[in-house]
Amino acid sequence: MTVMDWEIVIGLETHAQLSTASKLFSGASTAFGAAPNTQASAVDLALPGVLPVVNRGAVERAIRFGLAAGGRVHMRSVFARKNYFYPDLPKGYQISQYEQPIVTGGAITIRVDDLEQQVRLTRAHLEEDAGKSLHEDFHGRSGIDLNRAGTPLLEIVSEPDMRSAAQAVAYARALHALVRWIDICDGNMQEGSFRCDANVSVRARGCNELGTRCEIKNLNSFRFLERAIVYEARRQIELIEDGGRVQQQTRLYDPERDETRVMRSKEDAQDYRYFPDPDLLPLVLSEAWIEEVRARLPELPQARRQRFVRELGLPEYDAGVLTASREIADYFEALARALPHQAKLCANWVMGELSARLNREELDIVRSPVDSAALAGLLARVADGTMSGKLAREVFEAMWAGEGSADRIIEARGLRQISDSAELERIVSGVLESNAAQVAEVRAGKEKAFNFLVGQAMKASKGQANPAQVSEILKRRLR
């Protein structure tokens, strides 16, 4: 028997909570973390006689997404009712878009192992979230919190275009970055603002037909997404190799045991009895509104990345890292604008020192104690040779600690680089006098000894000597 070569096929359904102040069909607040049932209006509670009114802000965000993803924004879409009974679903139906969604098509660009590829989108539609059932703390009863009921979601469905967990994660990350970039979702995964369902199937490589898929629900971190797919693909492959068949199922990922478990199978799939919601007229958009939204779209990550490469001469990799979020890109661009022709220096600092420091403190770049103007002040001193990179890092630490501007710290600590040649000649003389052995070695052609002498000169100057100048003087004197 030959060992089969398997291909994994993945499609994602992502729920992005839209960042509106109020709900999709009511005026109640969408803020997270309020006391249970304090943010549920008569509409959210589904009292008799109440009616839904669609939130314009949510529709606008869906349009923004459609345009940003290069999809088709439909002038007419229809809200439908998805009927099922559950205690945290107050109306007994969820208002969603079914046959006629607001957005179809579009694509998300991902990069894995330096390979760029497009993941096509099937559709994106508006729908309301359900409430929450709380099974703990009630001793044999369940609590219902309807604060989340009616919260606007954009469900973004991809085509089954991904072939590895890494691609799926890259897609989820790119989508996450995009919805934050265009400011339609806060992307907070812990609070459930961005969550993915993964459809996973496997097939023999070369086979054109899709295998039977399983859907893994509610993956709320990139790590869980990756691990769940890896586990699920392996499970399916092992099952088939052992002579079994994959059953179409909805499964849940258990992070503690790192496995997926069956939640329900296709046989007990519900009949949702979708039909157009008669309380809501078809959602009709005007050309003018769509154009207005288009005009207000920010420069998109892809375009900005290309511009960073084209205009600033950054390597592709750097441009990619620096456009991971709009905030990082904005920070970098402000910095690079303040220091013309030093884009690479700026990129190195944002990706290196600054990112490391932010990560250590778990800070977002917009809350960095060293803003782009302050960092520009420091890098200007590196660029003009006032100080070495090593000293600059020391100054950066001081700036982070709130000691003031780069120039002020350099002044106060006397860190200015010594470039005065008379002074440097004096230092070099001292070094040559007290290191006769190494001087002899240099003359005998030993490069290592030369570096030692440079180091001694730097040490004698407490690191302030301009290393390039020191090296020049030494070379001349040892000739």
Added chain:
Amino acid sequence: MINATLAELSQALRARRVSSVELTELFLQRAQGANPALNAFITLDPARSLADAAAADRRIGAGQAGPLTGIPIAHKDIFCAKDWLTSCGSRMLSNFVAPYDAHVIERLREAGAVSLGKTNMDEFAMGSSTETSFYGPTRNPWDSAAVPGGSSGGSACAVAARLAPCATGTDTGGSIRQPAAHCGISGLKPTYGLVSRYGMVAFASSLDQGGPMAKSAEDLAILLNAMAGFDARDSTSLDRAGEDYTRALDSPLAGLRIGLPREYFGAGLDADVRRAVDAAVAQYRALGCEVVEVALPNTALSIPVYYVLAPAEASSNLARYDGVRYGYRAPDYADLREMYMKTRAQGFGEEVKRRILIGTYVLSHGYYDAYYLKAQKIRRLIARDFAQAFERCDLIMGPTAPSVAFDLGAKSSDPVQMYLSDIYTISVNLAGLPGLTIPCGFGSHGRPVGLQMVGNYFQEARMLNAAHQYQRATDWHLRMPEQYQ
């Protein structure tokens, strides 16, 4: 006083010949006296009504009275009225005290009308006889052996027996017009979207429409002025300029083209009803109207179409009554599933359950196209029939119901016979058109006959004009059941 028009009552109030408190006391007394026999009201709350009346009197005293200020009005128990039981005639909501006012109630309160109580109705407005109410049937004041029609039977009965000067109703397939006809009063179902559905317990959202019930067309016009208007809380509410529905009441009718659909005068129409309607048409001829025959070929399909679409919407609209948050919950259950099942089995009556089952069926996978989608297509054909008819006439006239009010229990075990009693009214809801009924005589057992009028969209003023001119020439609308004079 009990037979006075709203205009006369308003005049008397403003002239301080009577106070709103006196007027309200008068009607409360009549309602309390008659209710054991008629069962027109589910809720009467004299203290609250009298407080409203006292407030109206102060407003009148301050010279800020409008045409409805101080006038008592009875509300169908389908409208949420803040702090009052809003049962919708169902055990399911038999403990539901509304925390807010429906838009219609709000508008009438703002106009200074005094809420007199909540009237009986078929459970969730599903029925044509007010027999499906959890609170027991309402009787027809003309003949206690007869039903008042439904679903707004309580409101129709209250106005007919002069227990209230006027009332609100809702009409999904004839629920204002048919009981108004059976009780000998006037009733109007406006164009869909003219009166906000906010706060009106939903039966079939695409068909439900609130409207006024009163003794005369003139009264209907005054009430519609207060009830109609855009409401941002109802997405199907029409945002259009307000109009004064009384403005055309006195226009002459000469030249008005009346269309008689031949399908409304064929088999199934009782002879006594036919005689009264024919006489009414003759009266219109005498008033200078031109009468033409028109065709509404899909009329017969309106019943099956309605009994697919209305239950489909109802099955979803009534899913919220699950015992979780409010309303009735079964006392004993082992788990969630059993709580749902027992709550809904005990909370809903037979007719409601029948329609939920029909609706669930027609929306089910594999049946949706054959039933729901097909019904939607025919619905458009029915609307097109009317559009074509209105190319040949200004108003359509015919009987409101095929017979006079039937006896209690006569049709309650035969749902199809019951459904057929709405044959002339249902297509109007499917098309979203305005429909009106006025009394035009009496048939067998001295039971009233209603003349139905259907107008094109937003033609309410024209219809009220035609009805008012008829009522100036006749006195059917002034007749009262002897027992309640």
